[in-house]
Amino acid sequence: MLFNNPQGFSRGLHHFHHRTAPLPAQEHTPVTLSPGDVMARSTAQRVSTVLRDRIEGGVLPPGTQLSEEALGQDLGVSRNTLREAFRLLVHDNLVEHQLNRGVFVRSPGPADVADIYRLRAALELAGVRAADEAPRALREAVTTAVAEAEWAADDGDWPAVATADLRFHRALAALSGSPRIDATMDRLLAELRLAFHAMPSPRGFHQPFLIRNRTIERFLADGRTDRAEAELTAYLDDARQLIVDTMLENRP
Amino acid sequence: MLFNNPQGFSRGLHHFHHRTAPLPAQEHTPVTLSPGDVMARSTAQRVSTVLRDRIEGGVLPPGTQLSEEALGQDLGVSRNTLREAFRLLVHDNLVEHQLNRGVFVRSPGPADVADIYRLRAALELAGVRAADEAPRALREAVTTAVAEAEWAADDGDWPAVATADLRFHRALAALSGSPRIDATMDRLLAELRLAFHAMPSPRGFHQPFLIRNRTIERFLADGRTDRAEAELTAYLDDARQLIVDTMLENRP
């Protein structure tokens, strides 16, 4: 009975928040926004959010089977609704569906990580190349993300560093101003976070890359997009190689 | 009662055929491949294939509402199964799901086309840039696609030209050797085909671009990737602009 009170969903900030600044607090929105409420979400979508949190939080580690009966009873929803939620997670590549066997939390391997970085490179480089003509808000988002990562590093808050690092790279891809690129990038990064779960402590893993993020940001701010491009390419290659090697060491 | 005979599905060749050459006709496959049959597909997947065909074939034009009751009766499947099929189409951006209102065949507008071309550019340029290190089979696929397009043009078979043109650009993106890029590209091109439905006769629309495809292919074969990159960028910009303008003219 987890979903009987409609207010019980405080978690948010997942996919699809492509704004760069907080909204002006709903100026002229009518009080009764019942018909066509854009924010309204079905039960299946809320269930998928809960499962996303559990997966990314490590409660449901990679390889876990998501039993329809057990989970449905746990979350207080029917099997059919749970199935619809599963489809949404399949769309994000967080779980995989095997016919007649069920859905399992994906456990991305080195090949997956390498592939994710290939697509990341394509999207982020496209963003960097479009930086000159990008609106100011998008460029400022890049700078902000770097700064936030550095602040978090000063505090020794490594999870926050990881989050800010990913936000930085998402901001790079977002320079293209393309909703589809944003959505694709979001799904990629969520999958990448899942891959990190199969690795030992990412404690300080991001630290050596912080300075390189700043370097890229500086090149961009100075309009030297070609240098930024080269730096970013090297960055992604190094990160990919480091992760892949680490995964191969710990999972022979 | 469309699904009572399991053989009734002759349609194929849709998404996810990432081979470049026909398979060697199953050499050592055991006769009984029942357990874990990779080709096995659920009812929902088959239904989604049928709907995909009807959408791309124009039987279900953009804007059409896909009623659960009517379609379920027509196809001989239950509402729940049909809903699962809908989710798959939503994933491909061929239909959109509005809460409490149902699913509708998407009708991509000029903004969508422009966005699709942004993502296309990112993926295809990444492929071109990786052409030097790409395996030969992938590079040959590019050449083959251009040739097929030219043959079809000689025969005046414009639908075939359109198909070959899209295959050429998919082959470009596939040079990266990334399954995720391939899948993304497939979804993009399916959506683009849908956008074409809202346009007047694409008769000879692809013709002026045929020579440019050949130009790109030649640059690639000669290892002049930078020239290929420039040509491809110009190509995509021109095509996007032409389509967007045409859409704006015919739909004020």
Next chain:
DNA sequence: GGCTAAGATGTTGTTCAACAATCCTCAAGG
């Protein structure tokens, strides 16, 4: 007339129960 409010209607959202189809386990048999 034109506007608002209250039904009337049809559709989707969700649940429940049942059955068919498939996979997995494990023990019996060659």
Next chain:
DNA sequence: CCTTGAGGATTGTTGAACAACATCTTAGCC
């Protein structure tokens, strides 16, 4: 050791039912 077959467990699919919502129609009122 390998194969074969129950048996049990899980998923795939169906049908019906009810709640929730959107839309259309009608009635009422200024």
